[in-house]
Amino acid sequence: MMGDLQMRVTALHDEAAGIRRVRLEPVEGGLLPAFSGGAHVVVAMPDGDVTRRNPYSLCCDPEDRTGYEIAVARAAASRGGSAYIHERLAVGDVLTVGAPTNLFQPDWRAKKHILVAGGIGITPFVAMMAQFARAGLAFELHYAVRSRAAAAFAGVLQDRYGPRVKIYAADEGARLPLGALVQNQPLGTHLYTCGPERLMDAVLETARQAGWPEQALHSEHFMAPPPGDPFTVTLGRSGRDVAVAPDQSLLEALEAAGINPRYLCRGGVCGECATKVVELRGTILHGDHYLTPEERAESRTIMICMSRFSGDRLVLDL
Amino acid sequence: MQGATIRSRPVYPGLAIAPLARRHIFALEGEGAGALLDIAGDLTPEVLGRSQILYVARGSLGVGHHGALQTLGAAFWAAPTVQPLLGRLDVELSRSHMGTRLYLAGTEGFIGQAMQVAAAHGIDPASVITEHRGSRARRVQCVHCKGVTEGVTASPFTCGHCGLNLYVRDHYSRRLGAFQGVNIDAEEPGAVPPPEELYL
Numbered sequence: 001m002m003g004d005l006q007m008r009v010t011a012l013h014d015e016a017a018g019i020r021r022v023r024l025e026p027v028e029g030g031l032l033p034a035f036s037g038g039a040h041v042v043v044a045m046p047d048g049d050v051t052r053r054n055p056y057s058l059c060c061d062p063e064d065r066t067g068y069e070i071a072v073a074r075a076a077a078s079r080g081g082s083a084y085i086h087e088r089l090a091v092g093d094v095l096t097v098g099a100p101t102n103l104f105q106p107d108w109r110a111k112k113h114i115l116v117a118g119g120i121g122i123t124p125f126v127a128m129m130a131q132f133a134r135a136g137l138a139f140e141l142h143y144a145v146r147s148r149a150a151a152a153f154a155g156v157l158q159d160r161y162g163p164r165v166k167i168y169a170a171d172e173g174a175r176l177p178l179g180a181l182v183q184n185q186p187l188g189t190h191l192y193t194c195g196p197e198r199l200m201d202a203v204l205e206t207a208r209q210a211g212w213p214e215q216a217l218h219s220e221h222f223m224a225p226p227p228g229d230p231f232t233v234t235l236g237r238s239g240r241d242v243a244v245a246p247d248q249s250l251l252e253a254l255e256a257a258g259i260n261p262r263y264l265c266r267g268g269v270c271g272e273c274a275t276k277v278v279e280l281r282g283t284i285l286h287g288d289h290y291l292t293p294e295e296r297a298e299s300r301t302i303m304i305c306m307s308r309f310s311g312d313r314l315v316l317d318l
Numbered sequence: 319m320q321g322a323t324i325r326s327r328p329v330y331p332g333l334a335i336a337p338l339a340r341r342h343i344f345a346l347e348g349e350g351a352g353a354l355l356d357i358a359g360d361l362t363p364e365v366l367g368r369s370q371i372l373y374v375a376r377g378s379l380g381v382g383h384h385g386a387l388q389t390l391g392a393a394f395w396a397a398p399t400v401q402p403l404l405g406r407l408d409v410e411l412s413r414s415h416m417g418t419r420l421y422l423a424g425t426e427g428f429i430g431q432a433m434q435v436a437a438a439h440g441i442d443p444a445s446v447i448t449e450h451r452g453s454r455a456r457r458v459q460c461v462h463c464k465g466v467t468e469g470v471t472a473s474p475f476t477c478g479h480c481g482l483n484l485y486v487r488d489h490y491s492r493r494l495g496a497f498q499g500v501n502i503d504a505e506e507p508g509a510v511p512p513p514e515e516l517y518l
């Protein structure tokens with residue numbers, strides 16, 4: 001992709017049990033493109049004979065233009081990206097990193113920002129809080145974790161921001177007080193959540209039930225493409241067939257075949273990879289958060305980063 | 319209601335009660351009272367118990383709706399003119415919390431001014447529920463002297479502040495809550511087409 005950077009791993013650090021922070025600095029030296037809190041980068045990593053490109057939120061201070069930092073949880077059923085970072089990545093390695101993209105922008109008109117994180121969902125907030133604090137904006141972080149040992153960044157955030165950071169450890173019996181969180185907040189408060197889908201759904205639904213307007217609610221879904229049965233896709237322009245393996249997404253299979261479709265999030269939320277369906281005999285297994293139910297039913301468009309196919313023939317406008 | 323043909327022009331979809339809101343603040347101007355009275359059927363005792371109505375009678379028809387609004391049974395306050403209403407709205411909003419929804423109905427100039435009060439409290443304009451009622455008269459800011467003229471119904475018109483002949487552009491500034499007025503006879507002073515009544 002345009003704007004790709006060659007970056008060297010300059011530090012690896014275990015932030016918490018099973019969470020590794022990676023610092024990357026440009027091979028060529030110099031200052032990196034600026035980013036704002038909530039931005040992510042797509043990191044390309046070898047995994048067997050395939051290249052995985054995974055999105056990770058930047059979790060460093062946006063003022064630091066000398067390096068980017070990401071934090072990666074060891075996933076139980078890793079598709080490669082996370083296992084690679086935990087088992088094989090070493091200081092000195094060089095990775096291809098895309099330019100930062102922000103699909104989780106804070107609303108700078110807000111009077112107050114409430115951040116609700118679950119587990120590794122803390123990462124975008126680390127960068128956001130650095131900006132909020134510098135700008136003197138009101139914010140609070142509510143951070144749900146399995147245990148304090150598994151709580152990445154908990155110590156440094158508490159040191160930096162004191163009582164504005166609240167941690168709820170499940171093994172201590174603490175739970176996010178969602179109902180109380182959305183009560184008595186001043187007008188102009190915005191709410192942001194990142195973490196497991198169930199946690200985000202609960203946060204957003206609690207706020208909606210308390211009368212919060214959609215415009216004040218923000219969430220970041222980071223989902224890996226689901227595995228599934230293999231299938232074949234036909235490229236309408238060349239007539240070429242491309243096989244999609246069980247643990248490969250349609251987008252990854254196209255990239256492996258030398259085609260470079262557009263993407264930003266690789267997680268089914270941004271809409272960038274929307275691709276026209278030219279012919280369909282079978283069912284598209286929509287896995288995105290982008291298309292409306294009507295668009296899904298019509299299946300004239302497929303989000304190739306997340307969706308799969310089952311049937312006889314799928315021809316795309318590629 | 320006016321159409322939304324020009325992109326910078328705001329859209330006013332019409333009043334509808336946000337069912338989950340904990341509190342409702344209605345700021346109504348003139349004929350804007352009708353927007354609320356028309357949905358009186360949706361105003362359950364529960365909604366009314368959580369509502370505050372602020373009203374100013376300056377309507378295009380000059381008819382007050384105090385009585386009809388008062389009989390709805392919600393907390394009601396009538397302002398003598400627009401400025402005190404905006405002042406009271408500011409106070410109400412400063413006491414409010416998330417879960418409060420704001421509803422505005424009246425002329426475009428009124429909605430624009432009230433929207434500015436709301437924006438100062440961090441309320442997203444898209445979350446405010448609006449309905450255009452009454453005169454289509456525009457609030458116009460002269461791009462030359464920056465003076466704002468209220469209730470402009472024709473274009474061109476004479477700026478009430480600097481006296482230039484102004485053509486009313488369709489460009490609407492959310493920040494100012496006003497349309498732009500641009501001098502029309504700069505090249506040839508006095509060459510002004512006859513005013514057309516466009517925004518009655």
Ligand code: FES
Binds near residue numbers: 263264267269270304
């Ligand atoms: S790349 Fe964002 S939806 Fe597919």
